[in-house]
Amino acid sequence: MNNNTVLICDDEPDILSALKIYLESEGMAVVEASNGKEALDIMKKMETGVIQLILLDVMMPVMDGIVAMTEIRRFSNVPIILLTAKSEDADKIMGLTIGADDYVTKPFNPVELIARVKSVLRRYTMLGSLDGNVSEKKGTYTAGGIELRDKEKEVFLDGEKVSLTPLEYDILKFLMEHKNEVLSPKEIYSGVWNDYVGGAESTVAVHIRHLREKLEYDSQEPRYIKAVWGHGYKLEG
Numbered sequence: 001m002n003n004n005t006v007l008i009c010d011d012e013p014d015i016l017s018a019l020k021i022y023l024e025s026e027g028m029a030v031v032e033a034s035n036g037k038e039a040l041d042i043m044k045k046m047e048t049g050v051i052q053l054i055l056l057d058v059m060m061p062v063m064d065g066i067v068a069m070t071e072i073r074r075f076s077n078v079p080i081i082l083l084t085a086k087s088e089d090a091d092k093i094m095g096l097t098i099g100a101d102d103y104v105t106k107p108f109n110p111v112e113l114i115a116r117v118k119s120v121l122r123r124y125t126m127l128g129s130l131d132g133n134v135s136e137k138k139g140t141y142t143a144g145g146i147e148l149r150d151k152e153k154e155v156f157l158d159g160e161k162v163s164l165t166p167l168e169y170d171i172l173k174f175l176m177e178h179k180n181e182v183l184s185p186k187e188i189y190s191g192v193w194n195d196y197v198g199g200a201e202s203t204v205a206v207h208i209r210h211l212r213e214k215l216e217y218d219s220q221e222p223r224y225i226k227a228v229w230g231h232g233y234k235l236e237g
Contacts, residue, residue: 004121005029005050009039009065010057010083015106019055022110023117035060036068043072053121055104057083066098073099077165079120083108096206101167102193119193124166141176143224143237146215148176155215162214167192171207172215175225175235184232208233 006028008019013034020030031051033039039056040063054072058065069080082103096103101120104113141148145158148169155162155172164172174191175183183191189200212219226234 003027003029004052005031006117007031007033007039007042007051007054009033009036009054009060009068011035011060012057015057015083018110019113022114026114026118028117036063036065038062040068040071043076043078048076051078052124053117054078054080055083055117056080056100059085069100070098079124079166081116081120096203099165101165102203116193120167141173141179143176143179143235146172146176146224146237148173157215164211164214168207168211168214171204172211172235175233179235179237182228182231182234188233204233 004027006023008016008023008030009032010016010019011034016032016034020032023030031042033042036056039054043051043054056065056069065082069082072078072080079101080099082100083106084103085106102116104116139150141150147156149155150173153169155164155169170192171188174188185201185204188204193200208225209219212222212225215224216222224235224237226236228234
């Protein structure tokens, strides 16, 4: 994980200090912001690729994390992990819906935080966003009109290229590796995130909805990503 730069944004100095210590102990460089506007301004000034991950608090003065993330998503797909209080379930779902890759609940466990950071960075790196020389597994997966080219990290729908986030790509690849199998949300979360936490079902549901919006002509009547009531999801093709 060396040489990765993380933007941390929180209005509480103690939390900023703790985050900096945890991340720098893993060899990461840290850029600090104390509210959403500062984070947004930093991202606008930085060249693309300088910041590889943002840890973004939800509740902050001047500009909160949700608004900041919405603005950042207008020009950047850099991974974002939200920092939320236990009572902010609505913000977690909203955050995932509008572009967050994951969230960590305060007070956070340092081991869990670092594990999530590494997982998101690894996913981002494997899509070639950080290093064009990363090793890639060869293979092409198809399901009906969906084609996933793992060597190029590209997805096509009926011949047209589809833009997916690193997390959406990983979920789709996992589903395609298990085509026509019914997978529970727990299995999907464990397979993609490499761990399991409470509330993972809602996280998976939000990202499945995103995939349907991009890969289905009618997300309400999906051809490919089907829900199996009471069991989970399967990719047909």
